[in-house]
Amino acid sequence: MKQADLDAVLSALAEPTRRQLLDLLADRGEASASTLAQAVPVTRQAIVKHLTVLDGAGLVTGRRVGREVLYRARPERLEEAAQRMSALAAAWETRLAAIKRIAEQA
Template sequence: MTRPQPQVLAALADPTRWHVLQLLAERGEQTATQLAAPLPVSRPAVIKHLIALQQHDLVSSRRLGRARLYSANPSRLAETAQWMASVATTWEANLLRLKALAEDTRHTE
């Protein structure tokens, strides 16, 4: 399993970028103007967020006439989600071992 670059997680951590990604996942292809409509930021700000998401392959775009349509990249999101689930599983296992160790220590005192 490929570990995502820290910048991918940083890109996903921004609330506006996350909202843009959610809109693309829910609605499919959208223009920057369509994405900006429900958001509290301007169209140029949305474009900057889309560029940041595109740099990490979380979003792709294509031209249709004069418009640029953006869409979420589900495979990149799935990779990141799988990695995060793997990390969570590892942490859970470590915490269970720590709990067992703490309980064993408590019983031997």
């Protein structure tokens, strides 16, 4: 995952309503913006805007069925971001351990 992709995922996840929408999609499998608006205390238009951000980050995908778009979560994108964050955490642990060894030798 490129840095710009990770930035988009983290930015999308920073908003609580978007995280709630991802949770709902994970539970339901697929849902339209209208269906999601019934479960979240914001307008359908706001839901569509949030879904657009999530789609841009690769966290959801939509497919047109008649006049509606059904959205589903893309867990593989979250997994990619989690792996990237885990690698970053491991790198920092290594750096901090080296600093600790140096400090203890002084």
